[in-house]
Amino acid sequence: MSDLGWIEAALTSARPQAVSALLRYFRDLDTAEEAYQEACLKALSAWPKNGPPRDPAAWLIFVGRNVAIDAKRRSAKQQALPEEDQLSDLEDAEANVVENLDNADYRDDVLRLLFVCCHPDIPATQQIALALRIVSGLSVPQISRAFLVGEAAMEQRITRAKRRIADAGVPFEAPTAMERSERLAAVAAMLYLLFNEGYSASGDEAAMRAPLCDEAIRLTRMLLGLFAAEPEIMGLLALMLLQHARSAARVDAKGEIVLLENQNRALWNKDKIAEGLALIDKAIRHQRRGPYQIQAAIAALHGRAPTFADTDWAQIELLYAALEQLQPSPVITLNRAVAVSKVRGVQAALDMIEPLADRLQNYFHFHGVRGAFLLDLKRSADAREAFNRAIALANSPAEAAHIRMHLDKIQESARAK
Amino acid sequence: MLYAFLCYNNENAVMSWSKAEDDAVMDRLEVVHERLRKQNKMGPSLRLMPTTAATTLVKEKDLVLDGPYAETKEALLGFYVLDCENLDEAVAIARELGQANPGGAYEIRPIRLFANDQIAR
Numbered sequence: 001m002s003d004l005g006w007i008e009a010a011l012t013s014a015r016p017q018a019v020s021a022l023l024r025y026f027r028d029l030d031t032a033e034e035a036y037q038e039a040c041l042k043a044l045s046a047w048p049k050n051g052p053p054r055d056p057a058a059w060l061i062f063v064g065r066n067v068a069i070d071a072k073r074r075s076a077k078q079q080a081l082p083e084e085d086q087l088s089d090l091e092d093a094e095a096n097v098v099e100n101l102d103n104a105d106y107r108d109d110v111l112r113l114l115f116v117c118c119h120p121d122i123p124a125t126q127q128i129a130l131a132l133r134i135v136s137g138l139s140v141p142q143i144s145r146a147f148l149v150g151e152a153a154m155e156q157r158i159t160r161a162k163r164r165i166a167d168a169g170v171p172f173e174a175p176t177a178m179e180r181s182e183r184l185a186a187v188a189a190m191l192y193l194l195f196n197e198g199y200s201a202s203g204d205e206a207a208m209r210a211p212l213c214d215e216a217i218r219l220t221r222m223l224l225g226l227f228a229a230e231p232e233i234m235g236l237l238a239l240m241l242l243q244h245a246r247s248a249a250r251v252d253a254k255g256e257i258v259l260l261e262n263q264n265r266a267l268w269n270k271d272k273i274a275e276g277l278a279l280i281d282k283a284i285r286h287q288r289r290g291p292y293q294i295q296a297a298i299a300a301l302h303g304r305a306p307t308f309a310d311t312d313w314a315q316i317e318l319l320y321a322a323l324e325q326l327q328p329s330p331v332i333t334l335n336r337a338v339a340v341s342k343v344r345g346v347q348a349a350l351d352m353i354e355p356l357a358d359r360l361q362n363y364f365h366f367h368g369v370r371g372a373f374l375l376d377l378k379r380s381a382d383a384r385e386a387f388n389r390a391i392a393l394a395n396s397p398a399e400a401a402h403i404r405m406h407l408d409k410i411q412e413s414a415r416a417k
Numbered sequence: 418m419l420y421a422f423l424c425y426n427n428e429n430a431v432m433s434w435s436k437a438e439d440d441a442v443m444d445r446l447e448v449v450h451e452r453l454r455k456q457n458k459m460g461p462s463l464r465l466m467p468t469t470a471a472t473t474l475v476k477e478k479d480l481v482l483d484g485p486y487a488e489t490k491e492a493l494l495g496f497y498v499l500d501c502e503n504l505d506e507a508v509a510i511a512r513e514l515g516q517a518n519p520g521g522a523y524e525i526r527p528i529r530l531f532a533n534d535q536i537a538r
Binding site for chain 2: 005006009010012013014052056218221222224225228229234237271274275278279281282285
């Protein structure tokens, strides 16, 4: 890798820690971001000459803080900046910062930076955009491409969201244990949403949005590095890795979604599956089950099965039942019913989902799954009606095509009679 | 003489490499590996999973901690590659080894890539 490549990776990976520590010093997001930018410029000239510092984040925090303080002084007294070679020779001072910034500080700083993006007044998609801008340091054009909106509109959204944060006031006091776990939960939800923005894309959008998955995984890995003993963060990272492992098999040459049962499992990423499984193993030892861990365990059972037919549906059903208990929701019951249909038969599964009809009447998957159950039970006319409902509610051409395939089969068998 | 080469780097930065950058590094390494293989110098080589996948057993306190071994006072004196059913088995084996050889800690880290080249001797 070229010098510049190494520096870029070091700057990217140090950014959340550096910006969040600078935010604590200056208590102002814009000042913190500007200070970080200035420090990066210094890094680009100092690092190729002096080699990379031992702790890039500490270097950037130290330099960023000095530059910003200096800029303030300069605007007050018109003082000159320190000489370049003074800034480049920071070994001792840097070591000092490292000592002062123990892990606990870093942890709460980074969590705070992620948490301010999750302000409840800011709509969810804007929380994500804000996190990509502030925490990941993606440019506005990069973010607007991923969100498929114009740059000016995205710029405006981010500016507005930032103003909201400033108005609301950033919580700077060290969080209590309870606040810390609430912040972690909010941040985890935001990171999973970020992941799904990338993961749920299809067609031409898929390639443009895929980097969102990688970024969500990178940030979650960083969060787990800081909060190493949190089983739900292990579960969240495992869930993302296990789902992302399937991405190459999940979209066909035309960019359309390939359902799990039809995926070429040879295309699944073995490294990501193995890491996901290792993380679930770690999480289980804590014996504190949570929704991300359970969903990851379900994804792991799919990831472990060499073929769709080998899937351990009985175990999956138990896991969905556990998830249903933690987070009662008709969508989870629907998913559980799919597992039930493989374990205890289609009639039992259909009986389970009929009571959901009211609440899920506008949900594509409800009618798709119900249609498939009815078809299995040879109730063709009812199945056709359910599939027609599903098609009307399809969210993508791939979903509609999948249902049409069922309808075509019904027609064929009717003609054959 | 057999030598072990222990690889250290800034993990966050390496984890921020794009797939293309990672592949490029692996390709360049593979050129060296191939030459070493031909010269019959290549023993097992491996790439570890990230430290977030690690678990540490502090032997004397019998304490199982999430994450890598972070103390800097102790030195790395050796390592095993063991085939374990799951983390529970790995921890149990570490405890057994720890009883035979108390003091210090075992960091248990899953392996991402394992090339089991043999040196003909």
